[in-house]
Amino acid sequence: MIVSGCGMPQHTPVSSGGFRIVSSSKTHSRRLIWNLRRYKITMTGTMEKSLSGVKLSVILFFVAVTVQVRGVHISSLVVPEVVLNGTEESIILDCDYNLDQGNALGLVVKWYFNGEVVYQWIHNKRPQALGFLKDKLNLDFKITDDDLTVHRALQVNNPTTELSGEYTCKVSTFDGEAIMKRLMIVYAPPKEWGAKIISKPQDGFVNVTCWADGVFPEPKLTIFYGAERGEKVLEDVMLSSWKVDGAYNVRVYRVFESKDLNYPTVFDCELKIPNTSFVSRNHTVYTGPAELKDTSSSSPMQIVRSGSSATLIALLLGFTITLN
Template identity: 35%
Template sequence: MCCVKCFMLLCLTFMSSKIAICVRITRLEVPEVVHLGDPVVLDCDYTVEGDEGLVVKWYFNNTSTLIYQWIPNTKPLTLGILRGRVNLEYSASSDTNSVHRALHITKPGPDLSGDYTCAVSSFSSEDKKTKRMLVVAPGKSLELKQEFREKGVMKIVCSAEGVYPQPNMNIHVNNSEVNNSVLSIQKRAGLFDIEVMADIPSLTSPEEFSCELHIPQANYTIRKEAVFYPFSANSCFLPNNHFILTIFLFLCSIWY
């Protein structure tokens, strides 16, 4: 009797293990970092024993926010944040059970940064895997310039627009960081505009300045360098005097 019970238990265990592997995700490809506006494919490859009740679903940030669903032999469906942002004609495979398993996002924006969960299920089993994706905007330009405030003081300004996620920025002079800088950050249309300013004593000789913008989450850094020269009051007025002289000569030619 004991042997019969053991045999039945082994059979049940074997059958349960077979059911558990009916659907299995073998590969989830979600890029860690993508650039703003660059098309990207999020792929979810799987094996399935039989196709009864097969459904592929994608979730964003948690398993209650459904953004994509596909059932074989039907058209894919996009929802929520992905509506209108996925190429529904994209084919990840020629297999009818996995043709539209992937997400082909045509123009990812910063709002699509987050966790993506692929869930594949059938009538008998389900498997899920999650990975994170960050959409990075390095900014349109990085500018470094000098401005003159008053006698004995000059202002160094570094700025960038359209950055994501929120970056860090600092100014260096001769490879030493300027400590008295003032940082200003504004968010516009989901992206960050950043500016750092520092007042320093007027230069007495040429100095090398640099500005560094760093996005920690993406391990991204960009640097701009410039050599600034001492300000000369005389050089500032020379163009104006030349302009006045030109106008004077022109008027003389008309009058005489």
């Protein structure tokens, strides 16, 4: 590369070809010269001598690059967006990249999980699994037969919910680096869930509750009411959520005064798992305070959508009424 330079006013930002050069001391001058050499930029002897001077205060140079710097480009990062917990023997996370002019000097591929290094492959060496994924990767897996990309991908065995998070691929050589990120969710449907009404005529209150146990990630529960005249979202609900063995137990509820409720009234509970297409519904019916103590439904009609397909699982719908 050939570089031409000229002095410019202080604090004037100038960049070209991806460089921004600022020097304000002898130390910065040396650092500037080192960076220019690093990127194979050639300077005239007069120019280098000037940069090395102790009296230099602030010098900005316009850098004219005549040869493109070689580097790395990630063409695609393939990470499954959604995985159902316990259903896959293994999954593949692939980081496809190109090296400009085939330059592989210093080639290193690293994978990160939520910012922590979990995999490293140095060209011509055996890949390493690190940290969180140390016992979950097949290090013999080869995504291609190309010596420069053979170990670019991860084969993760038996993916479970704790693998949900952000995955980052970083590819670097002596000439540059490239980074790309993707989010993956490994979700678990609720082990149990339902909608229930607890009525205590003697106290004059009715509790409408939507609940779910053993679900991951934390779901969104919404209560609807008034099916006959069009559904409305029940406002001013209370929410409680806690984690047990890596999964969530969630309760959404509202307490009414009996006199404020018409009957019969249908309450629907909708459960959604964020960042997935999982949607499920459950319902229960309030039939009036004089008759009802506790009515609940935990056998929903479940709608689970995956991609463009939809699976409808119709289960027994029902509720139990206990007379005084």
